[in-house]
Amino acid sequence: MAGQEQQRQQRRSDEHEVDEVEVPTSTTDAPTASDVDDLLDEIDDVLETNSEEFVRGFVQKGGQ
Amino acid sequence: MGIETEYGILAPGRPDQNPMVLSSQVVNAFATRPGSRVGRARWDYEDEAPLRDARGHDMSRAAAHPSQLTDVAASHGGAMPDLEDPATANVVLTNGARLYVDHAHPEYSSPEVTGPRAAVVWDKAGERVMQEAATRVGSTPGLGEVRLYKNNTDSKGASYGCHENYLVQRATPFADLVSGLVPFFVTRQVVTGAGRVSIGPDGSVPGYQISQRADFIEVEVGLETTLKRPIVNTRDEPHASADRYRRLHVILGDANLFETATFLKLGTTALVLDMVEAGTLPADLHLASPVRALHDISHDPTVQAKVRLADGREVTALDVQWAYLEAARAHTAEREPDDATAARETEEVLRRWEDVLTRLGRDPALCHRDVEWVAKLRLLDGFAAREGVTWGHPRLAAIDLQWADVRPDKGLYHRLVARGQVDRLVDDAEVARAVDEAPEDTRAWFRGQCLARYGSAVAAASWDSVIFDVPGRGALQRVPTPEPLRGTREHVGALLDASATARDLVDALTST
Numbered sequence: 178m179a180g181q182e183q184q185r186q187q188r189r190s191d192e193h194e195v196d197e198v199e200v201p202t203s204t205t206d207a208p209t210a211s212d213v214d215d216l217l218d219e220i221d222d223v224l225e226t227n228s229e230e231f232v233r234g235f236v237q238k239g240g241q
Numbered sequence: 242m243g244i245e246t247e248y249g250i251l252a253p254g255r256p257d258q259n260p261m262v263l264s265s266q267v268v269n270a271f272a273t274r275p276g277s278r279v280g281r282a283r284w285d286y287e288d289e290a291p292l293r294d295a296r297g298h299d300m301s302r303a304a305a306h307p308s309q310l311t312d313v314a315a316s317h318g319g320a321m322p323d324l325e326d327p328a329t330a331n332v333v334l335t336n337g338a339r340l341y342v343d344h345a346h347p348e349y350s351s352p353e354v355t356g357p358r359a360a361v362v363w364d365k366a367g368e369r370v371m372q373e374a375a376t377r378v379g380s381t382p383g384l385g386e387v388r389l390y391k392n393n394t395d396s397k398g399a400s401y402g403c404h405e406n407y408l409v410q411r412a413t414p415f416a417d418l419v420s421g422l423v424p425f426f427v428t429r430q431v432v433t434g435a436g437r438v439s440i441g442p443d444g445s446v447p448g449y450q451i452s453q454r455a456d457f458i459e460v461e462v463g464l465e466t467t468l469k470r471p472i473v474n475t476r477d478e479p480h481a482s483a484d485r486y487r488r489l490h491v492i493l494g495d496a497n498l499f500e501t502a503t504f505l506k507l508g509t510t511a512l513v514l515d516m517v518e519a520g521t522l523p524a525d526l527h528l529a530s531p532v533r534a535l536h537d538i539s540h541d542p543t544v545q546a547k548v549r550l551a552d553g554r555e556v557t558a559l560d561v562q563w564a565y566l567e568a569a570r571a572h573t574a575e576r577e578p579d580d581a582t583a584a585r586e587t588e589e590v591l592r593r594w595e596d597v598l599t600r601l602g603r604d605p606a607l608c609h610r611d612v613e614w615v616a617k618l619r620l621l622d623g624f625a626a627r628e629g630v631t632w633g634h635p636r637l638a639a640i641d642l643q644w645a646d647v648r649p650d651k652g653l654y655h656r657l658v659a660r661g662q663v664d665r666l667v668d669d670a671e672v673a674r675a676v677d678e679a680p681e682d683t684r685a686w687f688r689g690q691c692l693a694r695y696g697s698a699v700a701a702a703s704w705d706s707v708i709f710d711v712p713g714r715g716a717l718q719r720v721p722t723p724e725p726l727r728g729t730r731e732h733v734g735a736l737l738d739a740s741a742t743a744r745d746l747v748d749a750l751t752s753t
Contacts, residue, residue, distance in 0.1 A: 239400060
């Protein structure tokens with residue numbers, strides 16, 4: 178994946194003679210398991226007790 | 242620009258309830274809330290033309306599916322809306338929005354705004370309108386609980402839309418819009434998709450895909466919105482001066498809860514439209530099979546899927562998006578911005594767009610704070626790993642639905658926001674104000690202010706009119722507003738301040 182990114186930056190600078198080859202830095206860190214776990218710990222408060230029945234009962238009429 | 246969103250609606254434990262009646266309860270609950278100035282204003286259908294085709298002809302009414310006849314309410318006439326008749330649950334809000342029943346869903350159509358950031362603010366205000374309306378229905382004696390979902394499908398064959406609208410110059414040939422937009426629309430879902438559990442319109446194939454809406458798009462270009470849905474919709478109903486403008490009605494997008502998704506969806510599309518008008522788009526991106534490419538890209542959350550161009554090259558959605566971004570950078574660099582604010586906003590669109598494309602290319606998981614389908618997938622993957630379940634398990638489908646529940650305490654999107662795990666672009670106080678107040682820089686301000694100031698004298702209103710019923714004048718007085726950028730606070734603020742009553746305003750308008 179990193180190699181592909183390198184190539185992309187290279188190609189972009191070639192085509193447009195952009196001076197700075199800025200590698201945009203992510204404002205986000207790679208997800209960690211504990212982030213998700215926090216919300217998963219609460220998920221039973223939120224989900225319907227009988228998921229199967231809830232999903233089956235979610236029937237909509239078509240719209241635009 | 243503006244966004245119309247049809248919300249999914251459910252009466253828990255009461256599957257026999259008519260969704261049109263439930264939707265009208267939602268609309269009426271908001272219209273009649275304490276302090277509401279919505280009053281008795283009806284929708285003015287005079288300038289609606291849902292069968293006007295941008296390719297230059299009209300569809301005959303006889304040939305149209307009844308669902309396409311959106312310009313008539315079931316019962317017309319009479320100044321007072323019948324609160325029991327779902328077809329007339331159709332009101333204009335003081336923020337300039339339209340809240341009504343479209344088919345079998347409550348719909349919030351945001352007021353006209355001039356940029357993507359404001360589009361986010363008034364779209365989020367729509368979520369609050371729906372939250373409050375549903376709460377009010379639930380606490381109204383005689384009515385039962387109603388739940389609303391900002392999503393696009395029940396995965397049993399039904400889909401309902403989140404449409405974007407953009408004002409474009411009439412002089413731009415429609416064929417140029419189609420050829421410039423199709424490759425962009427097919428691929429932008431990697432940035433703006435809301436994510437969906439299950440594949441196929443009826444959800445019969447287990448799995449996860451990027452877009453809620455993709456599987457319901459069946460043709461490249463067309464007039465329909467409820468069947469044979471197209472990538473580019475040709476409805477030519479400008480809601481403005483028809484000789485100067487057309488309204489591009491975009492129906493293939495997902496309803497987004499993530500603010501970054503809405504911001505980029507509107508911001509990048511507006512940029513691409515500018516480029517179509519200026520003729521600065523790359524000409525070599527035509528897809529061999531656009532509809533198939535739309536589905537293939539949606540069905541591959543690794544974003545590695547290759548699609549074929551008409552010239553035989555095989556590219557990924559990210560390749561196409563990079564080509565549009567690079568063209569947009571070049572286009573923007575060569576043009577004088579309208580003003581400093583617009584320039585800053587355009588720069589933010591370009592910066593965020595590039596940032597998301599870069600991270601998607603490295604590893605989509607890096608986008609869990611600002612790309613909605615990635616955030617939803619992350620939660621689903623975590624749940625699946627913990628519970629040892631696989632795609633097709635009803636708990637995963639339930640998480641997908643619960644993601645979109647508008648209730649702050651029950652919606653999984655809202656729980657994620659509360660944990661600080663979603664990037665925000667606007668603040669809550671601003672959104673709360675936008676529930677009541679219209680944007681100041683479009684005609685929505687005139688519409689909203691007329692309702693806020695003279696609500697009881699406004700008999701009807703629409704995108705391009707406000708109709709007054711004032712004492713001393715036998716006939717209703719219709720004030721047309723065909724120019725979207727007139728009727729701003731700057732333009733009519735002093736006039737409204739000088740008019741204590743609707744009669745004063747009508748007198749002032751008719752004496753000039």
